[in-house]
Amino acid sequence: MPARRHPTARQVRLGTELRRLREAAGLKATEAAGLLGTNSVQMSQIESGIAGVSEQRVRRLAANYTCSDAELIEALADMATDRTRGWWEEYRGTLPAAYQDLAELDHHARFRNDVAVIHVPGLLQTENYARALFAYMNPEFPDSEVDLRVAHRMKRRVVIEGADPIPYETVIHEAALRIRVAGRAASRSQLGRILEVSEADHVTVRVVPLALDDFAGAGSTMVHLGGSVPRLDTVVRDAPHGTAFVDSEAQLEHFRRLFRKVKEQALSPQQSRDLIHRLTKEL
Template identity: 65%
Template structure:
């Protein structure tokens, strides 16, 4: 089978976990290649996500690496055999691959924890809000690129509307609610959307008011995506150079602590709703 030209983030993660198991066993790729009648180059392609790994191969590798974590092995097998063709595939070749990677990651999530400081969370945005955000890009996007981005953002809401929905917790700074990416009516409609979504049993929205003391977490924006096991969680962070997918255990531990710290600084869901109501009335 020819190598993939561009593996997805999920395929890369499978390869990364297989490499981590090999390294934990103290083995070199060339030592393992013989077990599978393969080559070091082919092993490197598997571990980089450019080549797939069958269920049999994943289980043989795990046994050779003396991995006794059956839950982990089963989770890796599920990743290797997954053939889901989700709605995001409609955007392949239309949007940058990272858009598809994010949607696929959310589709398989066991929970979503998000912190946003300057923008309303993407999963809670109205169509007009999303269009205003994407429309502000420099250079300005042509309509042929703007419209698919808005549609993709709205369709990501599938994870909140499926059965069962993915549990979603978000901490939003008051700044994100006050910044008017459009006019007053757009902002009012966006606040109403947040209030409506916050009434869902699987959604928790917490606000950090401007008058909160000792909050220096302006750089805490992130999305923590739960995997089938904590080891398989992923943290997404946006930067001017793009979206980073972080999955090293030390990074995951750091961002788990950071989310808990930011959440402690926020209002509880009831008081958060009261604050959103007051902001809407001010408009």
């Protein structure tokens, strides 16, 4: 298969998982290359996502790595054969690659869990709220650049509002609900959208109240996307120089525990809706 100039996060993840299986088997890259009748350069490209790999080769590697996790092998084989070209492709070349990667991860996710402390989660943002955020954080952008980012964010809603929505659970700190990102009227509209979406059976919204004692989770902001098997979960976090994708098992387990901890400190869904109603009336 020809080398890719810009592999997606999903393609990179497939290569990463194949490398992890090889390392767990105690094999060197040159030895793995021999199993495929190729060279170490090609093997390195496969494991970095630069080169594609066929389903047959994925299964051959897994067998020689003595991987007994049948569900993982099937999931990796599916990733190898996936040729999905979703709505996000129209933004390729006009927005940073992370925008397409996030949309693709959403599309393939089994579920999504968010923790938001300062801003309303992206999937719940209104157009006015998102526009205010992008414009404020990128004051040098012309309106056309802001428009692209807003349009992309609005289209990402399809994962919880489309014909086949995924289970979505979010914990939002009251601070994020009180900050008037785009003025009083826009804040009222934003709270209304959260209430509306929270009524869906597949959506759960919980709020951490400001009055809560002993909440030290201000750094808990994250997006947790469920893979086809738990090992293929991904946590997305904002980093100083862009978006960071977390996928090592130890880190994933850390963030799973963190989400459970923050969730336990939050109000129930009904109490959360009551609080949001009160905040709306204050506006």
